[in-house]
Amino acid sequence: MLDAAVDLLRSEGLPSLTTVRVTREAGIVQSGFYAHFKNPEHLQEELAERTGTLLREHIATWMAAMRASAGRDEAALVASYEEVLGLFRDEKEVVDLFLRFRRTPSALGRVLGHLHTQLRADFFQYLRERAGDPDAIRPHLGTIGVHADTLVAALLGIAEGIVDGRVADLGTAARELAALTHAPLAQLMR
Structure with a gap:
């Protein structure tokens, strides 16, 4: 998911780091996001x-x-x-x-x-x-x-x-x- 977030950041910027966009880019279901991160801000912190x-x-x-x-x-x-x-x-x-x-x-x-x-x-x-x-x-x-x-x-x-x-x-x-x-x-x- 972090690699998907990097791709989104590079192509579309910070606003693209939503649960919907990141999970779609990573090819997983949206609920899978929350198995790794609390929220999009937590994803940013990890990234x-x-x-x-x-x-x-x-x-x-x-x-x-x-x-x-x-x-x-x-x-x-x-x-x-x-x-x-x-x-x-x-x-x-x-x-x-x-x-x-x-x-x-x-x-x-x-x-x-x-x-x-x-x-x-x-x-x-x-x-x-x-x-x-x-x-x-x-x-x-x-x-x-x-x-x-x-x-x-x-x-x-x-x-x-x-x-x-x-x-x-x-x-x-x-x-x-x-x-x-x-x-x-x-x-x-x-």
Whole structure:
């Protein structure tokens, strides 16, 4: 039923997640819906949890690898970005849900919005760690925050391009993200 809900969300949006529509799409009787979910909101919560868990796990692994590669060569950072972009390519349906519904006032939107906020916090922390002495960077925390927002926007823009089929060359996209990651930070710390 969750797969049927994903298909409906992608093709028709949140209003399509009714018991009638989901069960018809899943090929089961309507009473079968209630064997799994209390109501359509419960379905949204389960769908959000499934989507959020998958993305959280992959992004946490990717961010850990990115942190581990810090201080090494640019190739390690590019490889790290290629990994997450590969995830976006391999999990297009999940990424599409995230991109579409992360700002909606729904159960799905709340979970996915939290994931978006966490991604920004992860980038902010990564940049703070790369910037050096905490006392020296304190006056620049606002700038680092803007840079973290820029990285999230760039990453999600490329994710959208992957989902839409506009971005196929993940290597080039990864190199651009790597350049965007460290160049402004190096300039800030001069």
